[in-house]
Amino acid sequence: MPLTPAQRQAARSVRAAARVRALEVASGQEGVLSLRQLYGAGVTRAQLRAELAGERWRRRGSQCVIVHTGPLPRAAELWAAVLGAGPRAYLDGVAALEVAGLRRFAGGDIRVSVPRGARVRRARGVAVRQTRRFDPADVVGTGIPRSRPEVAAVRGALWADSDRQATLLLTMSVQQGVTTTERIATELLRIRRDRRRRLVGTVLLELAGGAESLGEIDVARECRRRGLPEPTRQSRRRARDGSYFLDVWWEGYGLVVEIDGIHHAWAENVVADAIRHNAVTLSGADTVLRLPLLGLRFAADAFFDQIEAGLRRGGWCRDVPAAAA
Structure with a gap:
């Protein structure tokens, strides 16, 4: 028996209400719904097929539906x-x-x-x-x-x-x-x-212990392995316009090593790194060496030879038992 106009209108209202419930759930999930959630909201399989056929919604894998056809963010x-x-x-x-x-x-x-x-x-x-x-x-x-x-x-x-x-x-x-x-x-x-x-x-x-980057951990570990004094890490310095931190510092030997990881290439770090380096250099108290993480990985011997030379220049001697400076 065909539906009466009143029954058709009631059915449309039920479908519309189910669609609204589904969209409300999807709005808190970046537009994504599981089939379980979709059917739980009252959307029927026929209604889902209609939405997909009309290209208003789309499938995502076997268990999910995206309730739009725009770009899919992360x-x-x-x-x-x-x-x-x-x-x-x-x-x-x-x-x-x-x-x-x-x-x-x-x-x-x-x-x-x-x-x-x-x-x-x-x-x-x-x-x-x-x-x-x-x-x-x-x-x-x-x-x-x-x-x-x-x-x-x-x-x-x-x-x-x-x-x-x-x-x-x-x-x-x-x-x-x-x-x-x-x-x-x-x-x-x-x-x-x-x-x-x-x-x-x-x-x-x-x-x-104070290491704030992968490079600082590697440098401290490598110093122990090579019999070099272990540095202080993330040492705070005060300057006229604020304070800054040195990556690794041998205070007793006047040597600072600034470690350049990939993050140092980010635009927001370039200026701050340069100001910090210049401030240490202008103080005249310490020698500053720069150690790229790529160098630490692929040319460690050359860089640690330079670190040892800097320590010797500051008065360290291998014949004396290494002590943390």
């Missing part, structure tokens, strides 16, 4: 990765740190964790993994589901492709204020066994 990709992996999925590792504010770290595929035993759905560019360490208390309760920054930092370091990448991730997380050394260390205590646990602990001790 935040929407992260939402799609989580929603497509299931109701208990959450961003983890580098992806979670990215949402928390980590910048300029290339982390590869979006890492998503699900509880052990949950169904794992595959998607291009997304690494979904079951974890036996699942704890609801580890997941941030607002916004996109993600592990807390300190949890993500520990896991990201344990999952990193190399020890150096793990060190860089921990250093940048602390340096950029995403989390703190103390919070990461507390989370590390929960890890009983992992091949990289000792490395992460060592890096955290270095960071707690």
Whole structure:
């Protein structure tokens, strides 16, 4: 029996109301909805097919829908990765740190964790993994589901492709204020066994000692290995127009080494670095050497020969037991 005009109008009202509910949910998720959410809002499969056919909406993988056809920002990709992996999925590792504010770290595929035993759905560019360490208390309760920054930092370091990448991730997380050394260390205590646990602990001790960049950690470690005095790191100096920090400083020998990482090439750092270098040079008290991270990696012997020469010029002698200056 065909529907009466009143019934057709009622059906249209129901569909319109369902669409509004779906759009309201999507507005808080960068325009992304899971099929579970879509059907839960009352949108029918026929209605979904109509929206897709009319090119008002589009599919994202097998489990998600984008309720627009415009560009897809990074935040929407992260939402799609989580929603497509299931109701208990959450961003983890580098992806979670990215949402928390980590910048300029290339982390590869979006890492998503699900509880052990949950169904794992595959998607291009997304690494979904079951974890036996699942704890609801580890997941941030607002916004996109993600592990807390300190949890993500520990896991990201344990999952990193190399020890150096793990060190860089921990250093940048602390340096950029995403989390703190103390919070990461507390989370590390929960890890009983992992091949990289000792490395992460060592890096955290270095960071707690004052190292603020990957280069400073490497320089201090290399000085110990070569039998050179260990420098003071991130030493504060006062100037007429404020204060600044020296990367590494051998106070007793009048030697400063400024470490140039990739971040020193960013426009906002160039002027500040030059002013700091000039201020130390004009003070006349210290010799300033510059050490690019690329040099530390590929020409370490040449640069440390220069550092040793600077220390000897300041009065250090290898025959005397090295003491931190």
